[in-house]
Structure formats: C-alpha cells, structure tokens
Amino acid sequence: MTQPESFRSFQHMDQLGFRLDPVRRGKKIFALRPAGVAFSVDYQWQGKTYTLDEYFVRSFVLGFLVLKDDHMVLEKYFHESGPNSRFLSNSVAKSILSVMIGRAIESGRIESVNDRVIRYLPDLAQSGYEDTTIKNLLEMSSGVKFDEAYLNPDSEIGRFGQALLQGTQSFRGFAATIKPKRAPGTQFEYQSVNSEVLGLILERATGKPLHQYLEENLWSKIGVERDAFLYRGPRQTDECAFGCFNATARDYARFGLMALHGGQLNGARIVSDAWMHESTTPSAAFLKPSAANGNIGYAYQWWIPAGTEGAFMAMGIYGQMIYVNPRRNVVIVQTSAWKLPDEDASWAESVAVMGTIARKLE
Numbered sequence: 001m002t003q004p005e006s007f008r009s010f011q012h013m014d015q016l017g018f019r020l021d022p023v024r025r026g027k028k029i030f031a032l033r034p035a036g037v038a039f040s041v042d043y044q045w046q047g048k049t050y051t052l053d054e055y056f057v058r059s060f061v062l063g064f065l066v067l068k069d070d071h072m073v074l075e076k077y078f079h080e081s082g083p084n085s086r087f088l089s090n091s092v093a094k095s096i097l098s099v100m101i102g103r104a105i106e107s108g109r110i111e112s113v114n115d116r117v118i119r120y121l122p123d124l125a126q127s128g129y130e131d132t133t134i135k136n137l138l139e140m141s142s143g144v145k146f147d148e149a150y151l152n153p154d155s156e157i158g159r160f161g162q163a164l165l166q167g168t169q170s171f172r173g174f175a176a177t178i179k180p181k182r183a184p185g186t187q188f189e190y191q192s193v194n195s196e197v198l199g200l201i202l203e204r205a206t207g208k209p210l211h212q213y214l215e216e217n218l219w220s221k222i223g224v225e226r227d228a229f230l231y232r233g234p235r236q237t238d239e240c241a242f243g244c245f246n247a248t249a250r251d252y253a254r255f256g257l258m259a260l261h262g263g264q265l266n267g268a269r270i271v272s273d274a275w276m277h278e279s280t281t282p283s284a285a286f287l288k289p290s291a292a293n294g295n296i297g298y299a300y301q302w303w304i305p306a307g308t309e310g311a312f313m314a315m316g317i318y319g320q321m322i323y324v325n326p327r328r329n330v331v332i333v334q335t336s337a338w339k340l341p342d343e344d345a346s347w348a349e350s351v352a353v354m355g356t357i358a359r360k361l362e
Contacts, residue, residue, distance in 0.1 A: 003060070006318065006337040007079040010088045011062060013246050018231035021211035021239055023219045030223025030254055030266040035073040039066065043356040045349050055353055059319055059346065060337045063087055063249040067331040068361045070257065075249075079337070086226065086246045087335035090316025093245035094195045096218070096255065098138060098301035099263075100202060102275035103217050109205045113138060113300075120201040123172070128180035129197065136184040137194040137201075138279070138300035139287060143184040146191040150317060150341040157192060164244070167235025171196045188286050188298055192242040195301065199241020210239040222258050223266035224251040243316060249333045256322045256331035259312075280304065280312040294344055296351065305351050311358070313351070317341035323354040330358040 001009075014020055042049050052074075056064060062081045066074040077085070089096075104110045110120075113135040118125045128144035136142045149155040153162075156178075163169045175197050181189075199210050206213050211230050219228055228247040232240045247255075258265040259280075262273035279300035282288045289297040289306035296313075297304040303313040314322040319336025332354045338346055 001318070001341070003337060003339055007060075007062065010318070010335065010337050011079075011081045011085040013088050013231050014086065014229060016231075017234075019234045019236070021209070021230040021232070023211050023215045023228040023230065023245075025224045025227050026220035028223055028266060029225055030257075031070070032067065032250055032253065033071050035068065035071040037073070039073045039360075041357055041360045043353050045352055052353075055349075059334070059350060060339070061319075061334060062337055063333065063335040065249045065253050065333040066357055066361075067253050067257065069329050072253075073361065077249075081335075083250060084226065084248060086228065086248055087252075088316075088320070089245045089247065089252070089314075090243045090318060090320045091192065091195075092252070092314040092316040092320045092322055093241070093243050094192075094301040094316075095259075095314035095322070096214070096245060097195055097198055097202070097241055098279050099259070099271055099275075100213060100217060101134070101138065101198060101300070102263075102271040102279060104202055104205055106272060106275065110134065110201070117197060117201065120204045121172075121175075121197070124176055124197070127176050128178040129175065130180075132184045134198070134201065135300075137198050139185075139283070140188055140190050140194055140298060141185050141284075141286075142189075142191065142194045143180060143182045143186065144191065144193070145179045145181040146189075146193050148190055148192060160193060160196075164236060164240055165233045167233045167237070170236070171238040171240075172200055175200070185284075186286075188293070190298075195242035196238075196240070198301075199239065202241070203239070210241055218255075218270055221266065221268035221270060222254050224248075224254050226251060249335060252322055252333045252335075253331050256314075256324050256333065259322075259324050260326055260329065260331055280310075294348065296347070305355070307355070309358070311355070313354075315347070319346065319350065321350060321354070323351075323358075325358045328358045328361060330361050332357060
C-alpha cells in the first residue's frame with residue numbers, strides 16, 4: 001500500500017496471492033467513442049495555476065479518464081498501466097454497493113432502508129448494531145465505535161484490515177464484537193465496517209454471494225469490456241464489500257455513466273432514477289456539505305461536493321475517484337497511488353480539478 005510498490009500493486013492485485021472472487025462481464029459492450037479533439041485545461045489551486053500534466057504528477061495518477069456524454073475526451077495512463085489494467089478501487093466500491101442495495105430493495109429482496117440490521121443479521125443483536133437501520137449504514141451514521149485511522153495498526157480499521165488480509169477473524173465475527181458509541185442516525189462518522197455489514201445483509205437477503213450478485217445485476221448488464229474481481233485473504237471466509245473491487249478505468253467510467261443516466265445504461269435498467277436521486281442527496285443537516293466537513297457531504301455511500309450542479313462522487317483512499325456531474329453530462333475516473341491514504345488537501349485539489357474540467361466541457 002506504499003510507494004513505490006503501490007504503483008504496481010494497485011493495478012495488479014490479482015498477482016499478489018489473494019483469493020479472487022470473479023465478477024464477469026456480459027456479451028454486449030457499450031462503446032465509448034473517442035472525441036477526436038485534444039483536451040487540456042489549467043486549474044487554480046491555493047493561489048497558483050497548474051496544468052493537468054502537473055496535476056497527474058502531483059497526485060501520483062495511474063489512470064485518468066474523462067467522458068463527455070459517451071465520448072472519451074481524455075484518457076491517460078502512467079506507471080506502466082493501460083486500458084486493460086484493472087485498478088484497485090478501495091472505497092469506490094462502497095458506491096457500487098449502494099447501487100446494489102437499491103437493486104435489492106426495488107426487486108423486493110430487501111423491504112426498506114428503514115429495516116433494522118438485525119432483521120437480516122440476527123447474530124448482531126448483541127452488538128452495537130442492535131438498533132441500527134440499513135439507512136444508518138448507508139449514511140455512515142450507525143453510531144458504533146470504530147476508528148478509521150488507517151495508519152494506526154491498533155485501530156479498528158487496522159484490525160479489520162488484518163482480518164481481510166490474514167483471515168484472523170471473519171467479517172461477520174468482527175461485526176459482532178462492535179460496541180455502541182452513540183444513538184444511530186445522529187452523527188456522520190465514516191466507518192468501513194458499516195459497508196461490510198451492508199454486504200452481509202445483501203448476501204443474506206438475496207441468497208447469493210456478493211460477487212455473483214454484482215455480476216448478475218450490474219457488471220454483466222452495463223456493457224463493460226473486462227471482467228472485474230474482488231479480492232480477500234485466502235483464509236477470510238466472508239467476501240469483501242467495503243473496498244476490494246478491481247476493474248479498468250473505462251469500466252469504472254461505464255459505471256459512472258450508468259449513475260449519470262439515472263440508473264440505466266446499455267439498454268439495461270439497474271436501479272430507478274428515484275433511487276439514484278435519493279442515494280445521492282443528503283437527507284440530514286449533518287450530512288450536507290459545509291465548511292465543517294470540508295465542503296463535501298455524504299448520502300448513501302456517495303460523497304457530495306458543495307455546489308449547485310448536482311455532482312456526486314465515489315471516493316477511495318490513496319486517490320481513487322469517480323466524479324459524476326449530471327448537469328454537464330461529465331464522468332471522470334481517477335486511479336492514483338498517493339503517499340498517504342487520506343489527505344484532506346489532496347481530496348480538495350482533486351475535487352477542484354474535476355469541477356474545472358466539467359465546467360470546461362459545458
């Protein structure tokens with residue numbers, strides 16, 4: 001997870017000895033057409049002007065793709081990556097999971113976002129999830145005690161990562177040990193374990209392993225070019241729902257186009273436009289963008305930058321992003337290998353870059 005190894009590992013997770021859960025593509029590919037016109041833009045950041053090429057270096061970019069409608073106006077790869085490289089998404093996978101929860105609700109597998117977690121996972125009744133709803137999980141307001149301090153091996157996310165890599169404990173068993181911290185639905189606190197519990201609920205409600213449900217209800221339908229995969233340690237018995245998805249930049253862009261078009265692409269309806277709107281609209285004051293949260297809010301596993309254009313983003317540590325701007329019909333994909341997992345200034349610069357690109361493509 002650190003440079004310089006991450007320049008290679010983030011595009012070759014399937015070569016590192018993990019157990020792989022395949023997510024296979026369908027037969028009908030949705031074509032992404034080249035724009036045929038060179039694209040460039042300068043952007044302002046902290047009182048200085050930079051070029052995109054300078055940004056790619058500053059942000060340790062591996063792959064960068066810009067779509068206007070279904071035209072590729074910019075596609076760049078670095079550090080020996082290319083169009084066929086399957087990049088680690090980290091928490092971008094959470095936004096994919098959000099769409100799948102919507103699919104399960106609309107198909108009747110899950111009754112409502114207001115269902116309690118223990119309706120589907122009764123073995124969590126003695127944990128901090130006893131009174132938590134699916135909506136609380138989606139909005140990262142579960143109220144449980146879980147510290148997402150990535151660089152502290154003794155934090156909950158540190159021990160959770162060890163469970164992923166070494167199978168020291170099943171994810172289900174880990175969730176059962178979680179303690180309550182505050183009343184659910186009262187405060188935002190980003191916690192990857194909430195997304196894993198969503199994945200466990202999805203598997204219980206649908207009766208299918210996560211990778212199979214993803215394949216049947218998303219990946220085989222939206223016209224992707226390549227199979228994707230999830231990874232986990234060989235001894236981890238539960239599939240990873242919170243950040244282990246790997247796919248090409250072009251296929252992440254197709255997922256972004258599906259979201260841009262209100263839940264449909266390639267002649268397939270994945271979720272309703274109503275779900276996409278609900279899942280990308282903060283429902284409580286503590287979830288809306290404000291100066292206190294760096295001018296970026298949160299909804300159902302999607303990040304919501306401040307502004308009036310209705311943009312929303314999937315974001316993962318070390319600089320993974322899918323930016324969707326429905327007003328301007330723009331989708332931007334970035335895969336990176338930052339030095340540190342979670343840097344406020346780097347997130348803010350990336351959001352500024354993507355907003356600048358979208359405005360240039362009016």
